[in-house]
Amino acid sequence: MSGFTVYSATGCVRCKIVKGYMDAQGMTYVEKDMKAEGKEDFQKFYAANRRQIFRGPEGVEFPIVTDGTAIRQGVGACLAYLYAGRELDGFFSAGTLHKEWVDGIHAAGGNPAAGEKFLAVVRLLKGNNFKLVVDTYGRNPALLEKLLAENLVDVAVMEVMASAGLAGAIFGQPLAQEDIERSVALVATAPEYRFQTTVVPVAEGGQARYLTPQEVVAAAKLLATVTRSKKNPYLIKLYRPVQPKDERLGELAPLPAAALLAYRSQARAYQVLAEAEKE
Amino acid sequence: MAYPSVYPTGVTIYDPKKCWSGYTIFQAKEAGALLIDMNGTEVQLWKGLHGFPNTILPGGYVMGHLGLRNNAFGMQDQTDLVQVDWDGNVVWKFNQYEYIEDPGEEPQWMARQHHDFQREGNPVGYYVPGMDPRVDGGNTLILCHKNLYNKKISDKRLLDDTIIEVTWGGDIVWEWTCSDHFDEFGFSEAAKNILCRDPNMRTAGGGMGDWMHVNCMSVLGPNRWYDAGDERFHPDNIIIDGRETNILAIIDKKTGKIVWQVGPEYDTSPALKKLGWIIGVHHTHMISRGLPGEGNILLFDNGGWAGYGVPNPGSPTGSKNALRDYSRVLEFDPVTLQIVWQYTPKEAGFVHPPDSNRFYSPFISGAQRLPNGNTLITEGSGGRAFEVTPDHEIVWEYISPYWGKQMKMNMVYRAYRVPYEWVPQAERAPETPIERIDVAKFRVPGAAPLGRKKETAIEGTKPYQGSTALCIAAAEEVDEK
Known part of the structure; x- marks a missing residue:
């Protein structure tokens, strides 16, 4: 591959890692440092591709790599694209963590057939002394098991739905109940872990509704059953639409944070450490 | 100031014509929730029922707690909040706020309640005409604890204050x-500096910073300020104070934000200077509609030691860093901050300041406005209401005769007066006046009576003078400054 542009920032360690990888692989690229001479070029690039570039509360994460056909942001997603092209799509995204921590690693997100390549990229990240936060919603438990077996996971996070049917509808991918339960069991073995359920809108009978407290209770109960513990870290999260207009929302009004308290009260029957996310 | 080692307990003064008579409930130290009548008759003790505080609800119900978390691990955490009937049956209980596993203790759910709670129907926890608390339903606001970290305050583990609203169903x-609103409290850099280094660290649980120490929480209820359009005083809003920070604050119930505040500094405006430093405060609340002084803020300004700020010799x-060795009960206008009524050592008749600490409780305590305009004051550390x-x-005075064995004090956290009608089970006793004893003449058995066997006049002696001749400036000399 050739013709890459790397948007970087002065002093960005993650940018150096990606550039180092490209240098080692003999990949040619043009670097645009947004804090130096590349500032104007980045502004034009950002303005033209705003929807594809994640901007978190602390600004845009670097590096950003593009070859003119695809844009990848964040050290994990960039390395994955450089290593295997689109084959690893879904496994990595731009993260929100800084310093030694890297998130945006989705064990359930990609094609399991590309699992070995996914593992190779995760090893690459770990080899750069990053601490890794790996998330899942239940798909690809075999990949999660390999990650854990190789001590590649520092923190595991699982989005939990009690039933495969509900999870499939929400995440847009069919998955098996046994995979959810196996993933729950695996996540609980990570050095640090937490379970969470986001109270998302669900389409039902042509109408949208939020997950009910009963569905969250069922998730909490599943955790208790599989892990044989009522003391798992369990966060009930507030749904925040990613796009200005989320089609799943329909006519639903945003759920206030206080509404999660009732979910928490009920979930605590099965997970005593359940907490509700704040606004 | 020297306390005598012998003094009467029970009711020492009672003027039925001037009192708003009824029953008084308080936590008798290490005994239980004690209900007394105006002559001090112990009408009922709910034995072992903790009270932080105890309150009475119409129908002879009492609220309190079944226990206290082991002090080695928690700081003032009550295990639950319960409503108990006249016969001692628990008719309502809440404890499911946090699942606690303390070493060597049975794992259990705890409310971690402390200092206050309010049952729907009544904003302040004491009698207000036409605002009876609900006894068979309704929500309850509960002041609780939670341990957390907040790097804005300190890198140390904090004991934070939370308020929860709980339905009848739990x-x-x-x-x-509280810590979510740290930025809103307006601490000075000096205060933030010491807060960061020492957020009032307590030893329980391996150490935790009780940085704010909220010790009261009540609802504003209907009031004239809101009626006039001042949204800060929305009837649903909640008023608290922080003992350690000297802050009084109103929380917007909808947004959670602080919308009205007095303190932590009291020298930043002429009105605050006139109000004077409120230190280690307790029981800050708005006097409810229907009571004399409605809409004003009533509190017990303990004095003692509290606050964070610039170091000083004390x-x-x-x-x-704020110190004062006497207490004040203040009623003031929340808009102008002008003091409307007060009970301080001066009103108590003590020479100020040398004798001021005869009205002094450096911790606990409270004040209740009564329907006839009187005020029931709990001067807690000495067990006096x-x-x-x-x-x-x-017109009424009571000294608790209950000294603890674990803690050798007769302290009373907060006493409440309720109408006789709220306790229909009790037979109403006659109200017998108790004349104030002339302590100059009062003697214990065996002591000699007042009076000289011999009195000798010395020619040339001059008359005694007033207090300006003391080693320290006092009375009028202080007032003139």
Whole structure:
């Protein structure tokens, strides 16, 4: 591959890692440092591709790599694209963590057939002394098991739905109940872990509704059953639409944070450490 | 100031004509929730029922707690909040706020309640005409604890204050966390500095910073300020104070934000200077509609030691840097901050300041406005509850005879007066006046009576003078400054 542009920032360690990888692989690229001479070029690039570039509360994460056909942001997603092209799509995204921590690693997100390549990229990240936060919603438990077996996971996070049917509808991918339960069991073995359920809108009978407290209770109960513990870290999260207009929302009004308290009260029957996310 | 080692307990003064008579409930130290009548008859002891505080609800119900978390691990955490009937049956209980596993203790759910709670129907926890608390339903606001870290305050583990609203069925439907609003309290850099280094660290649980120490929480209820369009005083809003920070604050129930505040500094405006430093405060609340003084703020300004700020000789580190060795009960206008009524050592008749600490409780304590305009004051550290008229006359006084064995004090956290009708089970006793004893003449058995066997006049002696000749400036000399 050739013709890459790397948007970087002065002093960005993650940018150096990606550039180092490209240098080692003999990949040619043009670097645009947004804090130096590349500032104007980045502004034009950002303005033209705003929807594809994640901007978190602390600004845009670097590096950003593009070859003119695809844009990848964040050290994990960039390395994955450089290593295997689109084959690893879904496994990595731009993260929100800084310093030694890297998130945006989705064990359930990609094609399991590309699992070995996914593992190779995760090893690459770990080899750069990053601490890794790996998330899942239940798909690809075999990949999660390999990650854990190789001590590649520092923190595991699982989005939990009690039933495969509900999870499939929400995440847009069919998955098996046994995979959810196996993933729950695996996540609980990570050095640090937490379970969470986001109270998302669900389409039902042509109408949208939020997950009910009963569905969250069922998730909490599943955790208790599989892990044989009522003391798992369990966060009930507030749904925040990613796009200005989320089609799943329909006519639903945003759920206030206080509404999660009732979910928490009920979930605590099965997970005593359940907490509700704040606004 | 020297306390005598022998003094009467029980009711020492009672003027039925000037009192707002009824039953008084308080936590008798290490005994239980004690209900007394105006002559001090112990009408009922709910034995072992903790009270932080105890309150009475119409129908002879009492609220309290079944236990206290082991002090080695928790700081003032009550295990639950319960409503108990006249016969001692628990008719309502909440404990499902946090699942606690303390070493060597049975794992259990705890409310971690402390200092206050309010049952729907009544904003302040004491009798207000037409605002009876619900007894068979309704939500309850509960002041609780939670341990957390907040790097804005300190890198140390904090003991934070939270307020939760709990339904009759036990669901938490609203929660407010004090540390989330740290930036809104307007601490000075000096205060932030010492808060960061020492957020009032206590030893329980391996150490935790009780940085704010909220010790009261009540609802504003309907009031004239809101009626006039001032949204800060929305009837649903909640008023608290922070003992350690000297802050009084109103929380917007909808947004959680602080919308009205007095303190932590009291020298930043002429009105605050006139109000004077409020230190280690307790029981800050708005006097409810229907009571004399409605809409004003009533509180017990303990004095003692509290606050964070610039170090001074009394506070080398800046921790608890405000000091005063007497108490004040203040009623003031929340808009102008003008004091409307007060009970201080001066109104108590003590020479100020040398004798001021005869009205002094450096911790706990409270004040309840009564329907006839009197105020029931709990001067807690000495176990004293007394009722004063608007003219500051003491018309009822009670000293608790209950000294703890674990803690050798007869302290009373907060006493409440309720109408006789709220306790229909009790037979109403006659109200027998108790004349104030002339302590100059009062003697214990065996002591000699007042009076000289011989009195000798010395020629040339001059008459005695007033207090300006003391080693320290006092009375009028202080007032003139």
